[in-house]
Amino acid sequence: MQKKKIAIVGAGFAGISACKVLCSSKEVEVDLIDRRNYHLFQPLLYQVAMAGLNPSDIAIPIRKLFSKNRNVNIILAEVNSVNVKNCEIQFDEKWNKYDYLILACGAKHFYFGNDHWEQFAPGLKNIEQATEIRRRVLTAFELAEKAMSKDEQKKLLTFAVIGGGPTGVELAGAISEMASKTLVKDYKNADLSEVRVLLIEAGDRILSAFPEKLSKQAENDLKSMGVEVKKNCRASNLDQNGFSINNEWIECKTILWAAGVRPSSLSKSIDSAKDSQERIIVEKDLSLAGHKNVFVLGDMACFQVNKHQSLPGIAPVAIQQGTFLGNQILAEIKGYSRKEFNYWDKGIMATIGRSKAVVSSNNMHISGLMAWLIWVFIHIVYLMRFKNKFFVFLQWLWSYFSFGQGARLIIHKSWQFYDGKKINYK
Ligand SMILES: Cc1cc2nc3c(=O)[nH]c(=O)nc-3n(C[C@H](O)[C@H](O)[C@H](O)COP(=O)(O)OP(=O)(O)OC[C@H]3O[C@@H](n4cnc5c(N)ncnc54)[C@H](O)[C@@H]3O)c2cc1C
Structure with a gap:
């Protein structure tokens, strides 16, 4: 059987969590694409800004995380556009095909x-x-x-x-x-x-x-x-x-x-329903409406728990969605039907001093x-x-x-x- 080509855009919490599950399977080949060569632990960024920690304390090269996984290609590039109809993403001035696409590009100010x-x-x-x-x-x-x-x-x-x-x-x-x-x-x-x-x-x-x-x-x-x-x-x-x-x-x-905050600019190239913060509204299985092989995760996505409530842009949401989706894709390749994502809310915290x-x-x-x-x-x-x-x-x-x-x-x-x-x- 030919390996399924999975493109993950964004090596933040969501992208890394999905890749960590997918990399264990011989049935898939993963392209993990990020415009930076490191994964960043954003919750401690303020400590770098306030001279408490050095940048390298809260960042790790993406390559290092997957150095043992031959089926994961790390690509340093900025994805500029997505064509969901043709199953293609554009980076380095080329269009590249995928079987599954995971968009996890986070947010900006x-x-x-x-x-x-x-x-x-x-x-x-x-x-x-x-x-x-x-x-x-x-x-x-x-x-x-x-x-x-x-x-x-x-x-x-x-x-x-x-x-x-x-x-x-x-x-x-x-x-x-x-x-x-x-x-x-x-x-x-x-x-x-x-x-x-x-x-x-x-x-x-x-x-x-x-x-x-x-x-x-x-x-x-x-x-x-x-x-x-x-x-x-x-x-x-x-x-x-x-x-x-x-x-x-x-x-x-x-x-x-x-x-x-607003989702990463890449969301503009996706013609789909968005919430008031311009996050892409996703289906219960995290897929894009009308495109079962495209998924949006983390800060870029709006997952509606009910009519009045959606999940917040926090790390646990991104991590749980990434892990869930990695398992979901592997199960689907094996012939199992899809499940709905359920968030396990462990709470929120903030430090003051x-x-x-x-x-x-x-x-x-x-x-x-x-x-x-x-x-x-x-x-x-x-x-x-x-x-x-x-x-x-x-x-x-x-x-x-x-x-x-x-x-x-x-x-x-x-x-x-x-x-x-x-x-x-x-
Ligand atoms: C200062 C700060 C403090 C925070 N503190 C907390 C906290 O205490 N607790 C908590 O739960 N959450 C916290 N958060 C929120 C949390 O960090 C985010 O919810 C989480 O990082 C979202 O994960 P993500 O994978 O969606 O996106 P990110 O982790 O933001 O990752 C997105 C990745 O996509 C890449 N990317 C973006 N666009 C492109 C493109 N076009 N092409 C290629 N690559 C691209 C980026 O380089 C980045 O690596 C904090 C966030 C910030 C900024």
Whole structure:
């Protein structure tokens, strides 16, 4: 029997999980295509942005993951287009055939129609952006150290994070802690007690996916760390000197974006029903409506649990969908009929700072040190290979007891390519 050709676009959580199942079968040949040569553990990206970890601690070469599997071809390329009628995808200026296609390209930032804000307020989705954020935050402290006036110093020491979801909360908490616990010892002229960290949220509470009690707890924790939480505030008019909220102008040199997300641009080449976030609505078996051999997973997909609820863009959803689909395809090749995907909801969590986190799992709502320990444990367990787990764990232990911030490197960069376009940073 001829081997089935399976193309997986995206080596994120969903793509890797599917490939890990498929690679065990002699009946399939897999092309795993990604525009990066590494798999990235996004949940710890903020630690790279905040100089707590190095990029290599949270990334692993895709080739290394499948070096023993002869039926997996790793292809470094950006897929530009999909033709589901002809069963072809385009990359490296060629059209390539597939029997099954798995689209798992993740998400990117969305600036609500103001794409030019990106240069003033980078988001956090990849290593380039994490190191750019690190550069901006550390540079602001350096410039504040030699600022000529109080006003200039104030502007440099004001940091704003836009978006009060888990990433925004993590970033705001981490900047505040870095300033008050770590950097305060190293700067002689800048008065770091003047550091102002603002967390801007358009809704009436932060961490809106969590139960209200935990949102409130997270807000109180942030406030106790010196973060100003501004709710019901929509940021606008962003530029290199600040932004406005509710008719007030905030002078600020460092703005970080953790607000809207949209699926990867590749979803535009798929003519299919989409939800309000432009995610592709998938069938119960994760396939694309009308195309039984095309599947969409993870952050790119909208899986509707019922009329009013769809699965969120989080790692466990992507991992479970990838594993389910890998098994489903292998079963189908053996002649079994398809099953529906069922998500096992183990809960959600967010970290706020040292010894502070919130965990919501079924009816269990935990906050404080216990939640933080659970958060650390889960993230270490999910880090992909032993070396990473071990080093990250050691680094965390070291940072916890020494208040040290190990990876404080300012690496200059004024532009980067992201999602096919060039972004100039100001
Ligand atoms: C900063 C941050 C913190 C997060 N924290 C948490 C957390 O604490 N807990 C949690 O559960 N979730 C968290 N998430 C969400 C979680 O990381 C995502 O839900 C998950 O990564 C989605 O997996 P995915 O496989 O769909 O996409 P991704 O993991 O994003 O992978 C997509 C892959 O596709 C590749 N790709 C994209 N377009 C193309 C193309 N055209 N051609 C080739 N390759 C392409 C990309 O390079 C990437 O490797 C966080 C996300 C971020 C950004």
